[in-house]
Amino acid sequence: MADDFGLRAPFPNLRDNYKKRSRASTRYNCIAWAAGESHRHWWPDIGTDVYWPLDLTLEESLDCTLDNFIQAFELLGYECCEKSTSREKGYQKIAIYVKDGKPSHAARQLWRGTWVSKIGKGNVDIEHTPAGLERGLYGMVAQVMKRPWTVRNFLGLFLLALKVKLLGLLKMD
Amino acid sequence: MPITRIPDRYRPGVVKIIELDDHKASELEETLAACLPTPGFKQFLSAVQSRLKNWKPEDLHAILRSLYSLSLAVADEEISVDEFVIQLTSVMRCSDQTDLRISEETEVAFSSHLKKLLSVESLTLAAKALGLRGDYQRSYCDSRILTDIRPIFGSPTEKPVGAFVEHTLKIEYHENGEHKEFYVVLDNGDLGKIRKVLDRAESKAAALKSIIRESGIPDFDRS
Amino acid sequence: MGAYCGDRLIGYREWREPDKERIGCSVSEKRKSDIFEFLVVSEAAREEGAEEIRSRFTLWANVWRNETRNISNVREVIGHYAYRRIIEMGPAVVPYVLRELERFPDLWFYALRKLTNANPVRQEYAGNVRKMREAWLTWAKKNKKI
Numbered sequence: 119m120a121d122d123f124g125l126r127a128p129f130p131n132l133r134d135n136y137k138k139r140s141r142a143s144t145r146y147n148c149i150a151w152a153a154g155e156s157h158r159h160w161w162p163d164i165g166t167d168v169y170w171p172l173d174l175t176l177e178e179s180l181d182c183t184l185d186n187f188i189q190a191f192e193l194l195g196y197e198c199c200e201k202s203t204s205r206e207k208g209y210q211k212i213a214i215y216v217k218d219g220k221p222s223h224a225a226r227q228l229w230r231g232t233w234v235s236k237i238g239k240g241n242v243d244i245e246h247t248p249a250g251l252e253r254g255l256y257g258m259v260a261q262v263m264k265r266p267w268t269v270r271n272f273l274g275l276f277l278l279a280l281k282v283k284l285l286g287l288l289k290m291d
Numbered sequence: 292m293p294i295t296r297i298p299d300r301y302r303p304g305v306v307k308i309i310e311l312d313d314h315k316a317s318e319l320e321e322t323l324a325a326c327l328p329t330p331g332f333k334q335f336l337s338a339v340q341s342r343l344k345n346w347k348p349e350d351l352h353a354i355l356r357s358l359y360s361l362s363l364a365v366a367d368e369e370i371s372v373d374e375f376v377i378q379l380t381s382v383m384r385c386s387d388q389t390d391l392r393i394s395e396e397t398e399v400a401f402s403s404h405l406k407k408l409l410s411v412e413s414l415t416l417a418a419k420a421l422g423l424r425g426d427y428q429r430s431y432c433d434s435r436i437l438t439d440i441r442p443i444f445g446s447p448t449e450k451p452v453g454a455f456v457e458h459t460l461k462i463e464y465h466e467n468g469e470h471k472e473f474y475v476v477l478d479n480g481d482l483g484k485i486r487k488v489l490d491r492a493e494s495k496a497a498a499l500k501s502i503i504r505e506s507g508i509p510d511f512d513r514s
Numbered sequence: 515m516g517a518y519c520g521d522r523l524i525g526y527r528e529w530r531e532p533d534k535e536r537i538g539c540s541v542s543e544k545r546k547s548d549i550f551e552f553l554v555v556s557e558a559a560r561e562e563g564a565e566e567i568r569s570r571f572t573l574w575a576n577v578w579r580n581e582t583r584n585i586s587n588v589r590e591v592i593g594h595y596a597y598r599r600i601i602e603m604g605p606a607v608v609p610y611v612l613r614e615l616e617r618f619p620d621l622w623f624y625a626l627r628k629l630t631n632a633n634p635v636r637q638e639y640a641g642n643v644r645k646m647r648e649a650w651l652t653w654a655k656k657n658k659k660i
Binding site for chain 1 (some may be wrong): 558559579580582583584585586587588589591592618619620621623628635637639640641642643644646
């Protein structure tokens with residue numbers, strides 16, 4: 119596969135083991151996508167450049183920690199669990215990656231057990247294995263969280279994927 | 292404290308990094324990434340030179356020496372590589388050295404290459420290991436013992452009434468990037484004391500090394 | 515004498531020693547806090563033609579876009595050396611940033627706030643690139659920036 123999206127150098131483990139799912143977009147980033155959104159960027163910071171579901175002090179925003187992300191995903195119904203990325207019947211998982219002690223990325227598991235990620239603020243969204251994004255730009259999976267699959271979650275994510283696909287087709291992303 | 296100058300001894304390396312084109316910079320980045328962080332600059336240099344046989348060894352030496360020093364400076368200052376690149380290129384813009392006052396197009400390429408090189412994990416780890424070793428006010432370089440006979444004269448015009456053996460220990464060390472030395476006088480008894488202290492240190496080192504080995508953490512000791 | 519010491523003499527403190535021979539440098543920097551807030555007063559003072567600004571902006575913007583597209587950490591994105599060089603270009607670069615934002619939405623908002631001291635984005639639109647872009651382009655047209 120040609121390296122059309124410049125993923126080989128930053129993610130040496132990925133090789134050809136990924137599938138592109140959308141056009142490159144700057145509408146949303148990896149954390150938003152893991153949280154089930156595609157219309158804004160999520161990151162623990164103050165101000166208007168990014169969205170975060172929790173209020174932060176200036177100090178907290180300067181010291182971006184794994185705990186910030188765990189608390190945010192807990193608001194969405196996720197709980198910390200053992201660091202296994204295999205499919206667990208009835209549960210949806212997200213994985214938070216950490217590099218040099220700082221959170222760098224989050225990936226989300228689909229109903230059938232495969233994983234998806236939006237790459238950064240401006241690249242494509244791909245289907246991949248969790249290990250595929252390790253040992254590169256994003257570091258390693260540091261925390262896995264899970265929540266039960268509900269009809270609402272399932273429909274919400276299904277419509278999200280449809281929306282992104284449609285916007286891509288209409289070149290509105 | 293931000294960077295304020297390009298030290299003369301690292302300038303050739305910085306100039307060589309400026310001269311790298313995209314292909315050479317990628318080649319160097321990939322090679323550095325493929326080398327394991329080894330204890331000691333010479334070993335790391337040797338590993339890199341063995342993979343980049345078509346590069347001039349002296350160029351690699353200059354580049355790597357500068358990269359090591361730059362890596363140490365980034366780690367010491369605890370700033371991001373981006374911030375460091377900005378500081379360095381700002382100093383270069385003000386330099387009265389023509390080979391450092393580069394055009395904006397060249398600065399873009401240099402900044403990009405330098406950021407990638409300073410982000411290679413094996414280089415940053417190797418430089419950190421070197422930095423930790425030297426992270427004391429003074430660090431040992433070399434030593435020598437000069438041994439003499441000291442005569443004792445009763446009267447200056449007569450033969451010595453006695454003599455003893457005296458040793459002068461010369462210690463060479465580094466302090467703030469400078470090479471210095473000092474001398475200490477020892478007698479035979481002192482030699483024995485130093486030998487015991489060294490033997491004890493070696494036994495302790497052997498015990499600690501076996502703990503490092505058992506833990507599976509790579510041993511960064513040069514010996 | 516240090517030549518035979520080889521790798522042991524690799525140091526780093528000399529990069530920060532005062533340079534007594536440095537003269538005639540017109541660049542000065544002020545930083546407001548440890549990490550991020552800064553105001554660079556630099557070569558904005560010198561007069562530049564529009565073409566030169568445009569070409570300099572394009573040079574740095576392309577690097578910034580390429581090198582940050584895989585990054586989600588907004589602080590890393592706006593702390594990127596190329597982004598900071600664009601901010602250093604001063605208010606003269608604002609029309610080019612706005613035209614770039616119009617052409618292709620991206621996280622130019624921090625740069626625009628620094629360069630214009632304005633912030634037309636409502637808090638409820640935080641992180642929403644499309645809404646933030648609309649707010650800035652409306653502001654730009656109202657203030658005749660583009």
